[in-house]
Amino acid sequence: MSMMRCYLVLFLSLAAVTAYTFSPSERHYGSQVLRITPQNEADLEWLRDFERNYENALDFWQGPTRLLNRGVDVWVPKSMIRQIRELLLENEMQFNVMIPDVQGVIDEQFTKMAGRTRPSTLADFDYSVYHPYDEIRQWVLDMATDHRDIVSEFLVTESYEGREMRAIKISVKPNAAKKSIWFEGGIHAREWISPATVMYIANQLVTDYKSGDQRVVKILESWDVFIVPSLNVDGYAYTWATERMWRKTRSLNPDFGCVGTDANRNWPYKWGGDGASPWACSNTYRGETALSEVEMKAITSYALARTKEQEIRIFIDWHSYAQLWLAPWSYDDAVELPPESPDQLKAAQAGVDAQFAVHAFEYIAGPSARILYEASGASNDWGFGGLGAKYSYVMELRDTGEYGFLLPEDQIIPCGEENYAATLALAEYVLDNDF
Structure with a gap:
């Protein structure tokens, strides 16, 4: 990993941890899960630093594994999506949007379950x-x-x-x-x-x-x-x-x-x-x-x-x-x-x-x-x-x-x-x- 990449992660992560708390009590409309796919060992090393530096601001559903091409899934609050996407693009990390609106999926599941009766036997x-x-x-x-x-x-x-x-x-x-x-x-x-x-x-x-x-x-x-x-x-x-x-x-x-x-x-x-x-x-x-x-x-x-x-x-x-x-x-x-x-x-x-x-x-x-x-x-x-x-x-x-x-x-x-x-x-x- 280049020193520039390291410094960029550290600088932005300090700003993120200071400015944001990804509170579980928030409603999550507009929050997204991004899937980042490492292509080589350097990508995995960068993602491990990314997780360490952002673990207090983001929710890593799946952190970096030992396996290449195994996605790293990160739940990002709406307020941080632009920042995280720019960081990933700057460091040439391949990613896609896995879930475009987390709260939307949650609401859909609970709507389908609404009105069910408790099993009596x-x-x-x-x-x-x-x-x-x-x-x-x-x-x-x-x-x-x-x-x-x-x-x-x-x-x-x-x-x-x-x-x-x-x-x-x-x-x-x-x-x-x-x-x-x-x-x-x-x-x-x-x-x-x-x-x-x-x-x-x-x-x-x-x-x-x-x-x-x-x-x-x-x-x-x-x-x-x-x-x-x-x-x-x-x-x-x-x-x-x-x-x-x-x-x-x-x-x-x-x-x-x-x-x-x-x-x-x-x-x-x-x-x-x-x-x-x-x-x-x-x-x-x-x-x-x-x-x-x-x-x-x-x-x-x-x-x-x-x-x-x-x-x-x-x-x-x-x-x-x-x-x-x-x-x-x-x-x-x-x-x-x-x-x-x-x-x-x-x-x-x-x-x-x-x-x-x-x-x-x-x-x-x-x-x-x-x-x-x-x-x-x-x-x-x-x-x-x-x-x-x-x-x-x-x-x-x-x-x-x-x-x-x-x-x-x-x-x-x-x-x-x-x-x-x-x-x-x-x-x-x-x-x-x-x-």
Whole structure:
């Protein structure tokens, strides 16, 4: 990178941070998501500087990755669009407008959802639409009632704001020798496709088992399955009531006047390193300490307690967006990969192949920090290094950048179908190769 480019970024970024605060409480009419596509290593280096210098003024939906030609998606407030576009043009960065009016897309989605009635029974639950948190909580209770022969529900904790975080366990022919699978969704509040997908997977497992699908019968007779549909329940509720694009928890940071912690930088394995911000107003704020969030303390305690009775072999934290299987390590791109890495990637590739076979949507598997970016205190590292689950991943669901976090409802079922196929393929691979 030329010195002129560096100085230009630093000069403009200082002006931007001083003059603007991209407040999540604003209405976002006229704000845009720009997709910037690096063409070479120099572009990637420039974009990393751009992200560091502008992280307090812009919202990086997808930051610079280790992959060339992988878009960097930046949400820009209306007041800064001209400035950012001029900066990109000056530095010869290729970009296009991914979403021309963020608030317009949000309004359209909420308009389509307006007037829906709350499902009165589990039979009325519509897996093709997004649901507010009270309906997700009721879904947990109804699953355990209507399928009490194989589904039980449990309370993980009460959230910071007093909401119940409930989850389900699918278990047939209980046996102390059985191993288990742990799925959790919704750790980032605005990633609505995540809870929708894990609920779809849960329903399909139960439905197919009861219909006698021999593939699913074999899997559930070998595995117990724990599913936490929404981990960040306060943040998720906030995206429905106040700010659709909210990411973090809702705990107060009184010394800074900002709200929330990035729960996926708060896990107690390699906490506090690169890719996690010490600044409380950042979207990647790591928290004052590891497990500072009541939800994180509870989820780790519950999962660790389970391992005293039953090995958790597969751990997946479901996210969006990027269509990636991210294996350890996340905290450092230079550290030596664990000896288990080849097995982790072979198992993930079985899932990737299954996903592609359903709707020809391509997912990519790899070590997280080496194909995406560094993120210390992340779930897949804790799942492997803290919980002891050999097959531990962060799954980034649809899409790769047309809608980003605002994935339309007509993609919920197709996304669920390809990831249900991936779940079965992963479970079978581990059963056949490493059980």
